[in-house]
Amino acid sequence: MIEALNIVKSAINAKHPIDALRHLRIVDQRVQASNGTICVDVAIDSELDITVPAERFIAAINICNSDAKITAKNDHLSVSCKNFRTRIPLIENVMYPRLQADGKEYPILADTLDQFNLLKQFVGDKIEWTKGILLSNEYAYATNTFVMVRAKMPFNIDVPVVVPVAAFNELVRIDKNPTSVKISQSSISFLFEDGFLRSQLIDAQWPDVVNRFPDFTADAVPEGLAIAVEQLALFTDDMRVEFNSDGIRTGETVFNFENLPTIAYNIEHLNAVLKIATHIDFTQKASRFKGNNIDGLIAAVRS
Numbered sequence: 001m002i003e004a005l006n007i008v009k010s011a012i013n014a015k016h017p018i019d020a021l022r023h024l025r026i027v028d029q030r031v032q033a034s035n036g037t038i039c040v041d042v043a044i045d046s047e048l049d050i051t052v053p054a055e056r057f058i059a060a061i062n063i064c065n066s067d068a069k070i071t072a073k074n075d076h077l078s079v080s081c082k083n084f085r086t087r088i089p090l091i092e093n094v095m096y097p098r099l100q101a102d103g104k105e106y107p108i109l110a111d112t113l114d115q116f117n118l119l120k121q122f123v124g125d126k127i128e129w130t131k132g133i134l135l136s137n138e139y140a141y142a143t144n145t146f147v148m149v150r151a152k153m154p155f156n157i158d159v160p161v162v163v164p165v166a167a168f169n170e171l172v173r174i175d176k177n178p179t180s181v182k183i184s185q186s187s188i189s190f191l192f193e194d195g196f197l198r199s200q201l202i203d204a205q206w207p208d209v210v211n212r213f214p215d216f217t218a219d220a221v222p223e224g225l226a227i228a229v230e231q232l233a234l235f236t237d238d239m240r241v242e243f244n245s246d247g248i249r250t251g252e253t254v255f256n257f258e259n260l261p262t263i264a265y266n267i268e269h270l271n272a273v274l275k276i277a278t279h280i281d282f283t284q285k286a287s288r289f290k291g292n293n294i295d296g297l298i299a300a301v302r303s
Helices: 002-011 054-067 113-122 165-174 225-235 267-274
Strands: 023-027 030-034 038-043 050-053 069-072 076-081 084-089 104-107 132-143 147-164 180-183 187-192 195-200 240-244 247-250 253-256 263-266 286-291 294-299
Touching: 002 030, 002 038, 002 054, 002 165, 023 054, 038 165, 050 054, 050 084, 054 076, 054 084, 104 147, 113 132, 113 147, 113 165, 113 294, 132 165, 147 165, 147 180, 147 195, 147 267, 165 187, 165 195, 225 240, 225 247, 225 253, 225 267, 240 267, 263 267, 267 294
Parallel strands: none
Antiparallel strands: 023 030, 023 050, 030 038, 038 195, 069 076, 076 084, 104 180, 132 147, 147 294, 180 187, 187 195, 240 247, 240 263, 247 253, 286 294
């Protein structure tokens, strides 16, 4: 029981204005939690049919662990063990808006958590359509408007959808690779063994990204450059790193490299890119890069 409760607990909002969404719904050997945006539903070893305040119930079960004795009455639940006991009020089951995974199903043919975990670091937080990851055809895209990244994915979703980054944060936390997704007009559900995670979609349209990724060739990232940029970030005052034929610099701090073009980047964004890139073209202001099943572009700043 504890394992199932630990999976759903991050979908709980104890301060949600809707009372029912501060509760867990346990029925049919399943437990569900929802905060109105994210819903998590998993199998649980329990025959209970209750709607119970989430925080109190989870706290009681964590105190008692496997020794918990649970008794449900019409309007309350008793949890006890050794020198502990508590009485928790219940609400009527019909008050809880239980959700299901619905919509058109698309299979996922291989693990995806690593790609999602990589992409979510490039999600933006200001423009609405950048606040999620775009799933479209065989790719997933993320951008903070300075860096745009796409990853080749083991699915083919024919209706583009923008999924809030919170859904991917939760998937990574749960650490369960989805085996398929179901997509409806307003939601997406990631199905995994013994459960699903359902999320509302972001109602915002991405620009045409296909034309942002033409075929290209690029040189390998110069040996030692990624480490140099990471170390140079400790010396910057303005978050800029400047390239020229002698090397890279920020302020009065320099690392010597040969044959680099004259260009400049935000050092934080470049540092993130160089952690995943194996090849990059520094000759263009929208610098293309690629890595293992991933490619993208990073915008230069004024030199």
